[in-house]
Amino acid sequence: AQSVTQPDIHITVSEGASLELRCNYSYGATPYLFWYVQSPGQGLQLLLKYFSGDTLVQGIKGFEAEFKRSQSSFNLRKPSVHWSDAAEYFCAVGTNTGKLIFGQGTTLQVKP
Amino acid sequence: NAGVTQTPKFRVLKTGQSMTLLCAQDMNHEYMYWYRQDPGMGLRLIHYSVGEGTTAKGEVPDGYNVSRLKKQNFLLGLESAAPSQTSVYFCASSYPKGRAFFGQGTRLTVV
Numbered sequence: 001a002q003s004v005t006q007p008d009i010h011i012t013v014s015e016g017a018s019l020e021l022r023c024n025y026s027y028g029a030t031p032y033l034f035w036y037v038q039s040p041g042q043g044l045q046l047l048l049k050y051f052s053g054d055t056l057v058q059g060i061k062g063f064e065a066e067f068k069r070s071q072s073s074f075n076l077r078k079p080s081v082h083w084s085d086a087a088e089y090f091c092a093v094g095t096n097t098g099k100l101i102f103g104q105g106t107t108l109q110v111k112p
Numbered sequence: 113n114a115g116v117t118q119t120p121k122f123r124v125l126k127t128g129q130s131m132t133l134l135c136a137q138d139m140n141h142e143y144m145y146w147y148r149q150d151p152g153m154g155l156r157l158i159h160y161s162v163g164e165g166t167t168a169k170g171e172v173p174d175g176y177n178v179s180r181l182k183k184q185n186f187l188l189g190l191e192s193a194a195p196s197q198t199s200v201y202f203c204a205s206s207y208p209k210g211r212a213f214f215g216q217g218t219r220l221t222v223v
Binding site: 006009032034043044046051090092094097098099100101103104105 | 153154157162168208209216
């Protein structure tokens with residue numbers, strides 16, 4: 001069965017520091033991958049997506065993610081975090097049968 | 113362009129009552145999804161549909177039923193509500209392999 005694991009439930013970083021959020025997936029074929037962000041009380045906003053091609057994808061708000069097939073990973077990165085980036089981040093994997101599975105989420109706290 | 117609209121936004125049910133949550137999308141998307149969100153559990157897929165008249169089970173389908181009689185609507189039913197179904201429910205829609213667009217959520221409390 002397909003699954004998505006975000007190993008870090010909660011991460012705290014200082015404003016201006018770099019960020020990496022981990023995501024590992026389990027799927028037998030080539031997945032299509034997403035990162036979403038959810039601010040408190042809000043819906044989900046797409047940060048970026050990977051379908052094929054270049055394994056390093058750029059998203060909104062200065063985020064990027066790298067697809068590593070050999071490690072079944074799709075980690076999200078940002079070189080310099082802003083206080084407004086504090087939110088919950090979700091990695092998701094889509095399958096060829098139409099399923100879209102989300103990870104448990106990582107809550108990001110930003111210290112001033 | 114309303115996107116994805118969920119009705120109602122809030123609801124309190126008594127144990128054993130039934131209800132239907134409505135999701136409507138105006139983007140002509142083929143795929144539609146129902147998720148529940150609980151603290152520390154992320155979004156868990158309840159049921160999904162890849163086209164009008166089709167439905168499939170997700171990760172946590174027990175206690176829920178769905179119907180997709182029209183392409184733009186995806187209904188989630190609770191036949192006999194239980195306190196364990198207290199949650200925030202999100203509907204989403206997408207093109208095949210496309211980004212999912214989410215509704216604003218329905219906060220359901222079962223007492």
